[in-house]
Amino acid sequence: MKLKQFGITFLSVCIVAFSGMKAAEAASFSVIADGLNNPRGLTFGPDGSLYVTEAGTGGKGACVPSPSVANQSLCYGTTGAVTKIGNGTQERILTGLPSLALPDGTDTSGPQDIKFDATGKPYIAIGYGSNPTFRATLGNTDLGK
Template identity: 65%
Template sequence: MKVKQFPIIFLTLCITAIFGAKAAEAASLTVVADGLDNPRGLSFGPDGSLYITESGIGGNGACLPSPSAQLAPLCIGKSGAITRIKDGKQERILTGFNSLGYLPIGSEA
């Protein structure tokens, strides 16, 4: 430690010891939507509504081996959607978009 830095460090330690460091406060979280199928994007509309894009879970359509997940089957379906949160109410407003996911659980869609 350089001699010139010592007074600054000492002063900082003294102030911290006298006044104490403020403890970090826990964040307060509120769930605004649940039951979403692989949510991807968020956007606010002009009326303040929150729009959430859901990539879905795939489906029972045509399947092909995944090039990256040890050849797990990727299957297509129509489970993609857009959900709107308006005035505290959750509603899927558009459904039936193409979706591709790993069977049987529809992950990584």
């Protein structure tokens, strides 16, 4: 009896395997934007364009201790941005936003996301990836707002 069940199971597997099932195909991708500095959030705007927040690469301004890399500092700059992608074009539409990063431009905080309200007004969340007690060291910035 067990041999009969095995035979039926084996035959079923063979039929499924050879019944014209397509092998999985690799997906194809197209690059729609490049040259972004630490891209973060993506949102489609009311105009149908894709908006990308870029956390930037920090800068040569005041520095605070990095919470994630021992004995390193995150330094302030205004390299954060928002890029608009639509109709086959890519354009930075907002620049000069606050950014914190290690000297090599990694471990970045800055513009994290963008959303639009019902009237089409954009709102940008700007991160601050360090101990809040050091915020005053950076001066009056929009980090963490």
